[in-house]
Amino acid sequence: MDPMAAIRDTFFQECEEQLGALETGLLTMEGGDCDPETVNGVFRAVHSVKGGAGAFGLDALVRFAHVFETALDDVRAGRLAPDGRVLGVMLRAADALADLVRVSRDGGATDAERDRLLVEDLKALSGSPQPQAPQPDAVASGSADGGDMDGFAFQPLRFELDAPPAPAEQNWTVRFRPEAGLYAKANEAAVLLRELGRLGSALVTLDASALPSFPDLHPEGAYLSWTIDLATAQPESAIREVFEFVEGDCELDIAPAAGQPPGDTGGIGDIDLAALIQQSQATMAAAPVAPGVGAPRAAEPAPDTGIPNPGRASRPADAATAPASKATIRVDLDRVDGLIDLVGELVINQAMLAQRVSEAGLPRSSNVALGLGDLEQLTREIQDSVMAIRAQPVKSVFQRMPRLVREVSAMTGKPVRLLTEGEGTEVDKTVIEHLADPLTHMIRNAIDHGLERPEDRAAAGKPADGTVRLAARHRSGRIVIEVSDDGGGINRARVRASAVAKGLIAPDAVLSDEETDNLIFLPGFSTAETVSDISGRGVGMDVVKRSIQALGGRIAIASRPGQGSTFTMSLPLTLAVLDGMVVSAGGQTLVTPLTAIIETLQPRTGDVHSLGSGATVIAIRGTFIPLVDVGVALGYRAEPLDPARGITLLIENEGCARAALLVDAIQGQRQVVIKSLEANYRRVPGVAAATILGDGRVALILDVDAIVAASRSAAGQAPEFTPAAGFAHV
């Protein structure tokens, strides 16, 4: 990849992070927390986007970010109170900034009129004449394609200001030693020094003592370092901000000057220069005119010249004073996926080995069996660690929602407050990627259909602002995400009437409240009298349900009239492995997800009752639960198994309704690696995926909900067997 394109890609990835931080910070401020660190964080985010955009000549982005940043600076300096009106403008500005970033990356155009009005609003916030927007040269002299990546045009700027420092000024000593990587990433020491100079009065002292002799010099190496005596009223964080793009590519020490007279720190005087010349002469005497000597050493530290170097004397402290941020690396996702696949193979291989050992009749206490146990433990740990690499907080999806809420709120004229909880809950990246669409739809739906109009809310004695809550948490090895609103709840009469009108249910069907609520998940169902721009985009709750199910998840709804509705999604933490119960049914080996199983039991003949329409129920502790013969349901055999000769697995589906699966036998419990059947073959009803067992055979993983649902529809002529009849509610 073109290095410039790679840097550009990284810039846009970082923009996404900065935009997320910006939105989070603004929302925190909106929530009343205007801690200086929060405000600084918000400022930094916009500043970083601007800085990067400047390097790539993205002028429109730079101009907008500059105005935004100016208003934020006023907030930071206490000149502008961050009240609701100010934050409203800033949140809209954050949306516009995100659009500008997107357009800069993908092409297209933003709403210029909206951007212009926002710029005016932002300027009006500051209420004072704006500092001049940066000259194009100041931020980027390069073309948009990055052909000229220097971005450090000269500007008239004095570094030794004669004006007396303002009373609040503090003296800082900044020691800065770029590494070769800093330059290689299109950063430039001169630009950083100029930025630093903007903070106050700066006295820059160059330390060239690490400079090698000319034949040994690698032109793209980094040998110079600087000590800057800076008098500024800005806090240390402002100084660090200057270096935030280069933190990993330089040695940096920022410390209060501690009474040192300016100019007394390091530097190189005549003595050093003389020493350099001396050293150079010595080197050349040893190796006269030999261009080949001294191979390029771009990334190596500068060679020790043996020259006293006061500028570096304090460096050992650098490590202690450097910001204690966790080191991270960006890794191509394909590499991680490749690793996960390999670990999956390792798990399968380990299982096969265990099976062979078991078949060989080795006792459990044998060294081989014990060693294998250790290997299994280790394999599982490796697998967990690898999975953890892909795990990400749901924050990346959650933070897209405030904007959606603002937009839908504006379109519907319903004021909405979005509360989020558990943003740090981690789940596999693939799950996260598939969460955005269903969540977007559910939140739209919650505002459009769930929340009442403000006047209706007032009449019901509710606050005018509706509340939509988005929460995530871990529960029993799954992630549970809830979208709830404090609206009017599902209008069951209307839902029922709509379902009857659409022929989805018979006019005389007897449905429980829960079943009525669940009608909204039926394909083709919509209660909206007019198709609105918001929810009526051809995506119904049935699509939401299908996409959740495709992830191995379940969705349930709970609604209370007048109090609101809660949609609960339960999803696996990973799509790569599954803890399963291996069973046999109709001569086939199948895997049932362990999370669905509540208990297993041996049915007694007297507990099983046939209901005449092909449906069977089993009495478990006084409750009748539908019994599904898995072998029959999947078509492995025509004749049902005698329940007394089988085993039942009591399972719970998404609606907390229970069913009992009848299988021939249980083989054991193990972790299996999920292989997509859809990707490798095609979708099969009743089957979620496949796996490879220890003996090398392919086993299908049951889609428990689908099997239960299919058996219910098969017994559809007998509606009394549905949960409405009260059998399944335990």
Place this chain on the structure above:
Amino acid sequence: MDETLGTHQPGPALMLPDVLDLRAAAPLAAELMARRGQDTELDASRVRKLGGQCLQVLLSAQVCWQAEGRRFRVVAPSSDFTEGVALLGASSLLPTFGA
């Protein structure tokens, strides 16, 4: 490589390119290496930008030339060049001379 670098410029002075950035550092070092052992003048009248790496090349070359008893002078500096040298704190190390 920047075409303004050296070879197209008549006379003994090496004409420095307008942008002395990361990408100009290696060509500049090569140009200078080719002139090693000769008195060298560098014409900085066109320079608009000076980066840390080109400054390194200039400083190291200057030391090398001086050690070998050769003249090394930066002449006719543009205001941008002078400003850039000052910005990088190198005014005392890299003296410049009028044209």
